[in-house]
Amino acid sequence: MPYDNEEDYEDASAVGEESFEEDDDPIADVIYEIVTRMGFEDVDIEWEERSDHTRYFVEGEGLGVLIGRHGATLEALQYLVGVINSRQDLVEHKIIIDIEGYRERRERSLRAEAHQEALVAVREGQEVVLEPMPACDRRIIHVCLHNDPTVETYSEGEEPERCVVIKPLV
Secondary structure, three states: OOOOOHHHHHHHHHHHHHHOOOOOOHHHHHHHHHHHHOOOOOOEEEEEEOOOOEEEEEEOOOHHHHOOHHHHHHHHHHHHHHHHHHHHOOOOOOEEEEEOOHHHHHHHHHHHHHHHHHHHHHHHOOOEEOOOOOHHHHHHHHHHHOOOOOEEEEEEOOOOOOEEEEEEOO
């Protein structure tokens, strides 16, 4: 539609801005669809863009079952959403799904464990082998201790028994 003057154009662009929903996100829509089809109601999904990924926070009644034992079901859900994303080319950013704050709590716990075990390794002067964990958890340990001048970390073993080793440098 042609605009007769600049004022008409500004009014039309303002209407266009109002009709644009900033809250639309194709990954949030996929997560919502999966979770509601599984029978969960009153699900709220929010997201936060971070430097290297977008984190999707899923909240609602009884969603603990979607976390699963040691986060296994959550990992499966994240994998499924990743496959859907890659096949439909919805977004380019890395996707992290967090249900009821599980990942945030797990990351805090892993960082605390990393620092504690690094102190043990230095104090005792020997390597500390952590329990086997998924790659995403191992990465948290490696990143957490990357700049610690007293230790170095590496992974050893074969999946699913792969674990982090913290080696003292002093």
